[in-house]
Structures are given as structure tokens and as C-alpha cells.
Amino acid sequence: MVYTPGVAQVCRAIVADPSLAARYTWAGRLIAVVTDGTAVLGLGDIGPRASLPVMEGKACLFREFAGLDAIPIALDTTDVDDLVETIVRLAPSFGGINLEDISAPRCFEVEQRVKDRVSIPVMHDDQHGTAIVVLAALQNAATVTGRSISDLRVVVSGAGAAGVACTKMLLAAGVGDIAVADSRGIIHGGRADLTPIKAELAAISNRSGYTGSLGTAMADADVLLGVSRGSIPESDVASMASEAIIFALANPDPEVHPEVAHRYARVVGTGRSDYPNQINNVLAFPGVFRGAIDAGATAVTEAMKQAAAGALADLVAADLREDYVIPGPFDPRVAEVVAAAVSSVANRQASLERIPR
Helix, strand or coil: CCCCCCHHHHHHHHHHCHHHHHHHCHHHHEEEEEECCCCECCCECCHHHHHHHHHHHHHHHHHHHHCCEEEEEECCCCCHHHHHHHHHHHHHHCCEEEECCCCCCHHHHHHHHHHHHCCCCEEEHHHHHHHHHHHHHHHHHHHHCCCCHHHCEEEEECCCHHHHHHHHHHHHCCCCEEEEEECCEECCCCCCCCCHHHHHHHHHCCCCCCCCCHHHHHCCCCEEEECCCCCCCHHHHHCCCCCEEEEECCCCCCCCCHHHHHHHEEEEEECCCCCCCECCHHHCHHHHHHHHHHCCCCCCCHHHHHHHHHHHHHHCHHHCECCECCCCCCCCCHHHHHHHHHHHHHHHHHHHHHCCC
């Protein structure tokens, strides 16, 4: 059976039913970790070869936390058409595609076009992994401060991959209002310099109609989410509402240093491991892909991501406190509960799709 002639039986079975490839080959448990090396966390555009250590590390995390094998793939092109075509042609060998460290705004188009052409789970982790963990942490932080997420006014500093995805996911979860700021100030419909992605953000966010600088929106804001480089003045932080929530996720230097943030905020989170409430994508991507693959899902849906965030939040509910609104990145329970939540939603969605209309 390992090779010819016996292996021909397996080949014929897959010809008759292509879905059997997931059962009889490694494709069903193998993830492609794909990058072009243009937006590596804390390093920027370092190219495909220099980005390989990061992709190899990601592959190790898939194995450790989700029991999934993964192969790092660093592509020597930054052209969107080339990236999409290459990834699509590689897809038959994999059960899922984790897009990684592809710069904005190209990352949005690459992800959408690949999703449109393949029938396996695809997720740009810099977008959606971050958003899942941020939502989970925010749900718990709101509870700690006695708020409902529907009453929160959030300010997002950064309109790249993470900023866009977090804004969309938080709004979908019912957050009251979000103002997003890029390097030129608050994103609003009156700006003539908006890219299509930012114009889309302007249409769904900033219901209060803020214009001007980031600091303008921060006055009396309940939440600051930092997902961009650069320091935010302490005076802007001081202007926030009492019992504020600050998630400053830039690495290695947060937009607001935790010591400064704690002077004005009740709940503080960072992307760093040397402070409490580390908001790290490793809490999301292993379980999301494990759950999607276990369910035989053909995509990662919004409902699956929301379920993943809810499972993460629930995991610490019994021990919830200001310095513990999200599980630690090495908590062995995380991937299992996230996978179960994602798989449950995927199976339910698949059942609904089979119901005659």
C-alpha cells in the first residue's frame, strides 16, 4: 500500500471521491504557513528568506498546540496576482492555509481572492487571530469594569491588517462605537485620501463623527486598542474615561507603556510576555484551524471566529480579575476549547446548509 502497485487503490478511491484525500493523505492535517515577508512583526519588510524562522516557529506552534503538521512557505514575490495564483495552485496539498505577515492593504485582497478559489479553511492570522483574542479580552475587561460591550466607545490606533479586522469583529460583536485613526488622523467619510478598505471602515465606524487627531477621539473613550507603531502621548491617555481599558499591542514597544497605562486604566493588556494579559495570536490560530479541519469546514466563517472568542473569554470567567482577562499563551486548555467551539459552529452551519429550502 505504501507505493505501487497497492497505492493505486488509494488513488482510484480519491478519483472517485476527491474528499477522501483528507482521510487518506496528509492533506487533511497539514497547514501551509504562507508569507512574502513584507510585514514581519517588529521587523517589517525583511523578505522571504529572513522571514522563514518566524514561519518555522509558527509551524512548531501548530504542532505543539493543535497536533497539526505545518509547512512554512516563503514566496519570493510581492505581486498580488502571483501570490494568489501560487497559493491556489499549492492548495490541493493542504488542509488549511494560514496567511502570515503579508503587508496591508495587499493582505486583504490576497486573503479574499484565495478564499474565493479554494475549498479549505483560509485565514490571515495577523487580521483574524488578533481580532479573536482582542474580542475575548475585551468581553472580560468589560465585565471587570462593570460595563456592557454595547456601551463601550473604542478608539483604535492603526488601520492596518489588525486594526481593520479588530474593528470589524468588535462591531459585529455589538461594540457601541469605534473610531479608527491612521497616521493621518481619524478615519471618517469626509477624508479624500482613503483607500477602499479605509473607506469601508469609514462607512461602518465613527458614528460619533470624530475628525482630527487620535487624541480628539481618545477624550472620554472607554477603550484604547493600539495596533500600530509609535508612542501615544500620556496627556491623551489621561483624557480617557475613568476605569478605562487599554490594550497596547505593538511589539517590542507598546504604544502606551504599561506603567503609564496603569495610572489611568483599570485593565491593561499588551502583546508582551513579561506583563499580564498578553494578547497573543497563539491563543487563536491553533484551535481555529483544528476545529475547522475536524469539522471538514471549507472556510473560516465569522460565526466560527465569534465562537472562538467566546470560548477564550469563558475559559477564565471563574477566575476573572484585572490582571487575568485572557488565558496565558501556554495554557494547555486553550486550543482544545477553541477547537471544540469552532467545530460545533462549523457542524451546525453545515447542517443548516443541507436543510432543503
